[in-house]
Amino acid sequence: MGNFEYLALLGLCLAVTLPLEAVLHVGVYRQRRRLLSCIGCVAAVFISWDLIGARLGHWGYNPTYVTGLRVAGLPVEEYLFFVVVPLCAILAFEAVCATLGDVSNWLTARRKRLRERIRR
């Protein structure tokens, strides 16, 4: 994989969370304005931090595993990281919301059935 390894890892993150959209129908990708606004807000802050951290030498990137394309000194993969990771977290959150909703609906329905059975 070599130079594409970091990119591939980000791709894997998107692939693993895709079923949440495609199967659970959480509708995150469909809310384009909300998603873009949200990612814009987070990415702006954390990319700034990343730029400063890299410049101060807090961290660095191994040239073996990145494409070598750089913007303002950071590998392009790093910019994508700040889009992909918040996106995955939002998908996870919406999946939890959808699932908990289902569980609580199921519990309510079960309770109702039980109550009716007791009444009879």
Place this chain on the structure above:
Amino acid sequence: MRLGYTLFCLAALVITFGLEGILRTGLFRDRRYWITLGIVAFFQVLVDGWLTCRPIVTYAPAQFSGLRFGCPPSRLFRGEGMPLEDLLFGFAMITQGLMWWQWWGRRLDTPP
């Protein structure tokens, strides 16, 4: 300066809680948020572990606490693993992301 990354992480925590003070999303009282945080933390250890064990990303030893999650013994891994600070970084980024998600959701829902 030493412990630069550690200091930045602590600042990020303060900013995250401060942001909730401004946006008032109620996220910290929401059970669904804490469940999500647990799920995301698990995957963070996997992905960040890979990033720092290969290593794709390297850290200056003087700039963080020196506490790291280790790496599985394997020829795949020549790095030293994920700094403890990365958990704080992840917490700040995920939490701020979900705050903005809720905030924009509310804002775009209600017509002005």
